Amino acid sequence: MATLLDPTARGRVILVGAGPGDPELLTVRAVKALGQADIVVHDGLIDPRVLDLAPATAPRISVAKRRARHTLPQDAINALIVAHVKTGAIVVRLKGGDPFIFGRGGEEVEAVRAAGLPVEVIPGISAALGAAAEAMLPLTHRDHSSAVSFVAGQCKGLSEQDWSGLAGQGRTLVIYMGVATATEIADKLIADGVAPDMPVAVLERGTCPGARALKTLLADLGPMVEREKVCSPAVLVVGEVVELSDAQDRLARWARAVEEVHA
Template sequence: MGKVYLVGAGPGDPELITVKGVKAIEQSDVILYDRLVNPELLNYAKDKAELIYCGKRPDQHTLTQETINALLCKFAHQGKVVTRLKGGDPFIFGRGGEEAEILKENGIPFEIVPGITSGSAAPAYAGIPLTHRDYSSSVSFVSGVSKTAESEEAYWKNLAQGSDTLCIYMGVKKLPDICERLIRHGRDSNTPVALIHWGTTDKQQTVTGTLANIVTRAHAFKNPSMIIIGEVVGLREKIQWFENASLEKTKIAQAVIG
């Protein structure tokens, strides 16, 4: 019997993977990796390691979850060391819990290697602290689509009246509906909002606004993007750093070329 590592690859910056995550990649015979995994991380793999792309876009899956589950079991039963390399953290909207259940049911040894989730990393790179003594004492990581038995209306009503800061995954497509529901259920329409596209990577872009106008301002933004809602977004004007640093690097490079 082999072994499976469910590894969080982090939010995009390849330096944000954990040391334990790198060690799992280095010793694996097979690596099944997702679309949002930085391809630079695959350079840690052994020369003969089998690399299998499992990328998922909205409404378009290269491999179904059932197929991925079957492959994990198949390779482990062949006595191979397997890394399931997932963007962010495997247990935060990464379906790692489902994969762990399947492995347990099939008697396959496994380990969970946590990763840095984009819900905390993307706003950090955008200069937005999720909590702050003066603005936010609570934060919720939220899916843009409710898969529970709870109705959509009740789901957003609870969120509107809940945490000071909301970090919404997979919500860009439903942004107009999200803003409308939050306002209708009592969230101030002037509440600051940020969308962060490809957070922590050299493609990172951030747009800010309010619940009342962010839909217009962020009309060109697509997935992968994190939505951050709360007063802490206003701190970006003071402490944004990553995009400023990237812009400065570009200016220096252009000056050298010129």
């Protein structure tokens, strides 16, 4: 049987974190894994330049997910991966960000293991980490925040989720998939005792062309998202650390420079 200790082994899954978007933020191991791929099963937001790192002969299969619409349900994605591995293929499952941070990587690992097949995981730079670094926004800081939490803003029973204690003085809250529910998120946090004037950053398309980093206050989060026509992918950062970022000015300059390069 193939083992992960044998790099020439056939019939295995390599779950790869593709990072926040910029191909230059891939890990060395991720690039090597892509070079071995017989088949690439990828999310919808993967930069085409990342896909180009796989052999030209390797089919690219998109299993893109969008809000309220999945190309394939998760069970079907699991079955697809397992079926290809059983043919002896090296399947690179390419996920945006990190596979184990809101990427359902754990579910896919469980499915492959349940089928008795080998799987390995290559971590990636999560979207929040990449976008925050680009915006010069530290998620922790000795003077402002000693804790950071990550939550999903698009989930079942959002209003019933217990976020108490995750945001406020000395704490940073990072919210993935929160654009569509920004107003509900702000109302929820304020109801839980977070000050309405708590700074918030919205980091849109972090590390990618067209990136924006916008600042506002918690009470204005929903209206600002609508006013600025913010679109996914984006992460929300709630906390005093937001004031340390020169995000808007720096990201505007960066975005203009990228557009000039691609013009």
